[in-house]
Amino acid sequence: MSLTELLGHVGLFGGAVMVCLALLSVFSVGMIVDKHRRFRLASSHSEKFKPEFKKFLHGGEAQDLIEAGHLHQNSYMAQVVSAGIIEYDGVRQSGRDPVASLELVTSALRDSMSETLIQMKQGLGFLATIGSTAPFIGLFGTVVGIINAFRSIAATGSGGMSVVSGGIAEALVSTALGIFVAIPAVVAFNHFTGKIETFHVQMNRASSQLVNCLFKIPELRVLEVEGAEVKAPMVKKGGPAYAAR
Secondary structure, eight states, X not given: OOHHHHHHTOOHHHHHHHHHHHHHHXXXXXXXXXXXXXXXXXXXXXXXXXXXXXXXXXXXXXXXXXXXXXXXXXXXHHHHHHHHHHHHHHHHHTTSOGGGGHHHHHHHHHHHHHHHHHHHHTTHHHHHHHHHHHHHHHHHHHHHHHHHHHHHHHHHSOOOHHHHHHHHHHHHHHHHHHHHHHHHHHHHHXXXXXXXXXXXXHHHHHHHXXXXXXXXXXXXXXXXXXXXXXXXXXXXXXXXXXXXX
């Protein structure tokens, strides 16, 4: 039986199921292509942004980092870093103590990261829905096809292959189409979820490095220890040195 003959034997419900699965397949492919393009562009821009960020961490200017963030807006890491450095630069330009803006910068980084994650996850729920429901839609078409096969048997009074082949073929095609639609959606969902986790780790690392660089957190601890040692000068008192009290 050719494909044309098979489609000619498809009933109303079976045709509706196949059309539904075909539309879901089109939407799924469109979402996969769009997400792949966005994530690839984000990865490319992040790689270009990293040298500028490292330059800032080694003593670069804040304004240069802000300009680099505007230049690579498609980079999720650049979006988060820009939010923090813009908040810090705004506090500094307003004349307030930049060191006291730790909470503001941390909050800006956290909010930007949350918004970026929401942006990255858009559409993934749709892919997950397609991956989980497409096989069941195909199963519905399978049941309809089997029902049509039994109706043909009842109408003709015989159970030959020529009578039931149309319904059986409709059932099998619906099942295969449901699985065919679901597999790419599930694979793409898992792949994009892994990419989002990678971007999340990069954003967390960049946020920590930015905060440590702006507020010199590790250096402050070292200076506090050194300051405590300086405040306790050593004097000789009959041999070993004792701290002056």
